[in-house]
Amino acid sequence: MPNHPARPLDTGWFQRTENPWAEYHVVGGNGLMTISVEARGEVNHFIVDISFSTIPAYRGNLEVAEYEFLTHIPEKKAPEPPRWQKVEYNNPRQAVLSFLPSPSRGVTGYKLYRRFHSNDAESEPGVLVEIPAGEAETPYVHTLDLGQGGDRFLLSAVDKRGRESARVPMVVPVQNTP
Secondary structure (H helix, E strand, O other), X not given: OOOEOOOOEEOOOOEEOOEOOOOOOOOOOOOEEEEEEEEOOEEEEEXXXXXXXXXXXXXXXXXXXXXXOOOOOOOOOOOOOOEEEEEEEEEOOEEEEEEEOOXXXXXXXXXXXXXXXXXXXXXXXXXXXXXXXXXXXXXXXXXXXXXXXXXXXXXXXXXXXXXXXXXXXXXXXXXXXX
């Protein structure tokens, strides 16, 4: 990350000079950065705070620090993702989701994830259900109870080697009643 100009600041115990965050508050409350990782047509975003870069410095890495990001960008030979078909409602808080299967061969099932937190970049979705692949079920249908404000779901295909496709998002609001 390249350094950006910042007004020098010396509090006696802290010095701010040029840094990747530029003009941040002395305690770092405004030191947030979005990092995007791109590969094979997919993008994952991460929100990191200033401690992301200061902790390695406190550990003695003053010149170079390496970071690892766990992405959900699929492997090169992962299956193609399924496609959402439609959302219908049994009642305002219960949705019936349907999707079309992955066109890839060797798909053994599908994973349906639910986001549990509002911050997509910092929260890992939980696997809600694993749906086995089957020829008789096209489209696939799954009934879900929705949270108070609706929910965000992700859907992926899994092949026999355990490779997972890209995760396809679907936002499902609570249905408005007339």
